[in-house]
């Protein structure tokens with residue numbers, strides 16, 4: 176059954192983009208992701224697998240900043256994906272796919288993409304799922320390819336994490352007294368679920384380094400609960 180705190184039920188799916196009211200740096204994350212991909216591509220044609228495109232906010236930033244791009248944008252919920260299709264209709268260099276990320280990844284050939292981008296998606300799944308996803312990402316991205324993961328990634332220090340988590344909860348007060356007041360409770364419930372599946376920095380580094388076989392693994396930025404990591408797929412060490 177879809178839960179009210181999930182993207183397939185309740186207002187957080189149908190009114191997802193209003194979350195930008197509670198996360199002022201939301202667009203900055205998208206822009207930073209897209210700029211890093213553009214720098215990596217350096218005007219060469221690039222095929223990107225985007226995991227968890229949602230309503231298309233990451234996809235849009237990639238289209239704006241990365242020339243010669245083709246994006247395969249995957250999301251498992253039509254509530255979200257249909258909004259992306261609608262917002263980006265007319266863009267010929269995007270293919271939308273409704274599928275679970277690991278289901279989709281398992282059906283791709285080795286070395287099928289130049290880059291993989293995932294923003295605010297995989298923290299929604301548990302740790303074994305994330306491990307499988309990054310293992311598959313390492314298989315389907317080409318050697319020298321770029322892997323970008325911007326997500327809700329908790330600081331390893333629990334005290335720092337709690338402060339960021341509390342600030343994230345408090346920011347939801349922005350919905351009080353607006354016609355979207357119910358979003359506060361729905362997002363609170365969603366954030367509490369996220370916290371139960373906590374995705375921590377050391378796990379992200381492990382997933383990029385060991386599962387996706389990346390080097391130059393870097394954290395570029397942190398904005399409270401959100402952090403942006405990249406890695407470059409190693410050469411000749413296919414598994």
Ligand SMILES: C[S@@+](CC[C@H](N)C(=O)[O-])C[C@H]1O[C@@H](n2cnc3c(N)ncnc32)[C@H](O)[C@@H]1O
Nearest residue numbers: 227228229232233250251255275276294295296
């Ligand atoms: C919070 S939205 C973020 C969307 C977009 N990247 C952005 O930053 O605005 C996360 C999306 O990931 C999707 N998602 C979560 N788990 C997924 C999975 N296992 N496979 C495919 N999509 C998934 C959800 O349906 C949701 O649309």
